[in-house]
Amino acid sequence: MTARRWLAALLLTASTLVHAGDTRPGPRAIWIWEGESYAMLEDDAAARTAIAFLKDKAIGTAYVYADAYEGRNLIATQPGRYRTLVRRMHAAGLKVQALLGSGYLHTERYLLPEHRRAAQAMLQRVLDYNAAAAPDERFDGISLDIEPHILDAWATSKMELLGDFLDMSDALVRQKNAVAPGLPMGPAIPFWYDGIQVEWKGRRRPMNEHVQDLYDTVALMDYRDHAEGGDGIVSHARDELDYAARIGKPVVIGVETMPNAIRKVSFHHLREGDMERELAETARAVAGLPGFGGFAIHHYAAYRRWLGAD
Structure with missing residues (x-):
């Protein structure tokens, strides 16, 4: 499926959910990190519980971790x-996407030239897996989480690291397209990339535009606890959504449920109904923008704890 056809199908789903009066506007995705993903792989009860929970919360896409953890690499x-x-x-x-990127492995280093082979090997394992799997066993996409600003060098070498991220991204996209051009792949990016002008391959543009051009989609880490206002979810997503409409690629808006010392970053200090109200308000505000690809919740374990499901 081409990126544009995939976008059209995804947006049809989004429109149906928002305009049919569904109390959980979407579509919705969720990050499932190392420990929880490995538990689902190795424990039937954990998988059964997770699937039931996702269905109950109207989550249609799971980003399931697909790399090494605690000395093993099950994929x-x-x-x-x-x-x-x-x-x-x-x-x-x-739907299931392979989630690549790990605090356990410190994969933020993978954007550095000296670690580029590790990034490519990480991706290749997923591509090899899909090539060998039956159609109903294949990942529906690839979700990357490699964040330059986590590196200690960010404070002094921000522009160089962003260039390294784009170089890594270019290499990974070419690698994926060589064998699976129809498999959507996209990274999680912070909402403030649109405020950084980066020169790359002779073009000076906002960082988000470079990234959105390279990948099929992005998950915007739009971590705020309210929809409206200058520091709200809608405002922070506007540039990315507008650019997505121009290039025909979706943006998924990510929200946080983990505790955070900065209250506005997460819904953790609020209730589920508060988050649903703000997501519904966001969906109403951006429903007319063709780049809106739904929401993603960070993350499975934190979301369950917040809801009191564990």
């Missing part, structure tokens, strides 16, 4: 576990 050594889980999630009506 390489036991791909059958992924085949079973992905097939099971598909049977439940869920």
